[in-house]
Amino acid sequence: MAQRYPLVIGGKAVIAGNHAEVANPSTGDVVGLMPLATPGQLDDAVAAAAAAFPAWRDRDDDDRRRACHAIAGVVADHAEPLARLLTLEQGKPLNGMGSRFELGGALAWTRHTADLALPMEVLQDGDQGRIELHRRPLGVVGSITPWNWPVMIACWHIIPAVRAGNTVVIKPSPLTPLSTIRLVELINSVLPPGVVNVVTGENAVGAALSAHPGVAKMTFTGSTATGKKVMAAAVDTLKRLTLELGGNDAGIVLPDADPRAIAEGLFWGAFINNGQTCAALKRLYVHDDIHDAVCDALVDYARGVTVGDGLDEASVLGPVQNAMQFDKVRRLVDDARARGGRILTGGAPLDRPGHFYPVTLVADVDHGTALVDEEQFGPALPIIRYRDIDEVVAKANDSPCGLGGSVWSRDAAAARALAARLECGSVWVNRHGAIQPNAPFGGVKQSGFGVEFGVEGLKEFTAVQTVFC
Ligand code: NAD
Secondary structure (H helix, E strand, O other): OOEEOOOOOEEEEEOOOEEEEEEOOOOEEEEEEEEOOOHHHHHHHHHHHHHHHHHHHHHOHHHHHHHHHHHHHHHHHHHHHHHHHHHHHHOOOOOOOOOOHHHHHHHHHHHHHHHHOOOEEEEEOOOOEEEEEEEEOOOOEEEEOOOOOOOHHHHHHHHHHHHHHOOEEEEOOOOOOOHHHHHHHHHOOOOOOOOEEEOOOHHHHHHHHHHOEEEEEOEOOOOHHHHHHHHHHHOOOOOOOEEEEEOOOEEEEEOOOHHHHHHHHHHHHHHHHHHHOOOEEEEEEEHHHHHHHHHHHHHHHHOOOOEEEOOOOOOOEEOOHHHHHHHHHHHHHHHHOOOOOOEEEOOOOOOOOOOOOOEEEEEEEOOOOOOOOOOOOOOEEEEEEEEHHHHHHHHHHOOOOEEEEEOOOOOHHHHHHHHOOOOOOOOEEEOOOOOOOOOOOOOEEEEEEEOHHHHHHHHOOEEEEEOOO
């Protein structure tokens, strides 16, 4: 019998009346049973967070810093079983840039965020009086997370929220809820009851959380389509919002780049987590002079990458996480092929159980093909040949999204000049998608608004209060 996981409300494990199975994408086996929260249980979670808020808000700031470090401590103590559970439900390998890497990221962000502070600022102090700027917490923060990096993104939401003095109700993706439940259980072993609560269920629970009158702010990471629904649901109560949404990141390789030297960075920029990463490289533009050499170098690199069951220590990529995503990747690649796209490697599902799709590189495609125009969010990269710099800038910016972008060149000044012309929240030179806990990260256009990470990210969980004394 598969394990029934509980909701965590007010510091207590709450057993739901109904459950749904969570499947292992490598095998289809049941990993565990997700509790299906009722609307009443969602209300209970928001009420528990609201009840815990005043005492948590009034805690000494240094206490909250220590509490966040205590979270890092308890998560570190349980990192290996948590990584294993993550692999079972998400599919990503334990090894490589998989579950252990994700736990390492969650810990790095937790520790860095713990040590951030937002001290009071004196704006004026003189004959005309004193003016102080304080940052106050908002109240109950609602968090909704996706299935691609569930544990790390949960920490990106929870830790700055509680560090700034808020309390939290988190709702993970129904595809990967178990590792978040376990994370919240661990957090509750070191925080007062009610400060962090978890409710799970299908998408309707997210919709109800976004509309809940007891929630002061929503922090949402997921698709642009769902982000719009969260924004609409937040209107009635004017909730504060941070929306980290989809991307269709362009990478531009200038003619002076060394194809062999950049192949590894390009590959992992695109295929980290099987391409199921918001700021993965999703469209690669290569100058005609070195187009074929870059394609050859990428194909050679892909040959050495082992795809398999995440529990196998030899695997560095696992399956696609779910059937819907698997079907989307297959449809986009088949469509690109039908429109004249040249499959350099991969191109058809692997002949084995589970949602396994190989690393796929497709050349001779351009705008007007869905693999280029849409966010594929999977292991298939379109490679687009270009000749003119203005043409490639226009194409890179020809997207409703604007999350990340990259420029690949030996000439740092030329790369920086090109970066300034890209419409996106982050630009990397000679790498792609490398995020850090001290560098703000967020999107422009329909990739969302608000930023996460660093002091700028922490500020998003506060309101300014100006005190005229
Ligand atoms: P999704 O939008 O389908 O689901 C995200 C979350 O929203 C899930 O928890 C889901 O249950 C919930 N949800 C669904 N309908 C809802 C509704 N009506 N109201 C409130 N919540 C609802 O996204 P996904 O498939 O889980 O994740 C993939 C997407 O997330 C990709 O587009 C990717 O680019 C994006 N993403 C963005 C970032 C970033 O930082 N910008 C990071 C990771 C993923």
